[in-house]
Amino acid sequence: MVIGVILYFHGFTLTSVVLKSTHKYPYFVIAVIAVMFTACSPKGRYAATNLVYKHKADSFAKVVQLQQPAMLKDSSGMAVPSDWVGTVNFGIRKPNYVIIHFTAQDSLEQTLRTFTVTHTGTSAHYVVAKSGKVVHMVNDYLRANHAGVGKWGSVTDMNSISIGIEIDNNGDEPYTDAQINSLIALLGRLKTAYAIPTANFIGHEDFAPKRKPDPGPFFPWKKMAQHGFGLWSDEVLEVAPENFDYVTALRLIGYDVSDLNSAIIAFKRHFVQTDIKGKLTQLDLNILYNVYQKY
């Protein structure tokens, strides 16, 4: 263990010294080296991008330390008198939504690569692997590029107020039990840490119905709702009234109804799941009538 720790901190140069001085136990040393380098390889592999992350985070820390008055001009172009006085009562802004995604990729490795090269421009706070492993990629207090253009209620800049969670899933397969178990643990921690309202656990498909299909009908929203993450319809449904204004109901839940067909499909991907056609059946209307009253 001691040899392993030495190797970890001092790298290859010291490795050769240790090998020469311990030839009584060459197999042991080689085994330790193999274990240590295997265990440390992910850190080494992303060392460069971890450094970029640190530099960016450092630059953001400088931004929040700025103490300067607002530089304003009135309608005649005259400077508005201003000053800076630091209050003693303040905190750091917290996320208030969680957006669930599927990666639409084939492996955790592929997703990690996507999020560690600049040309994609995308990222998420967390990635949940099929094994259940949770990879944290952006501090919860910082803004990840996961939600993009969309609208939920009156929220348009969702990235600024949300945590993005990507689940390793190609978009056409069930999620693994390990992923769902890990996700429930992660959502529980986030909900408690940031007091995120139950209704504010939604999918990318809900926020951006014109563009995004994730996390799709395979995602177990009912199970999530049973754990307090997102809302779900009751077992026994009242029949929706004949004059039920379903467009307003969709809008009150949060959907952008400017493209009604997309909003209906998004609603059905989330709350119906067994049929995702862009037409509301009587059952869909009953579910919508039940769900919207919870918002």
Ligand SMILES: [Zn+2]
């Ligand atoms: Zn997404």
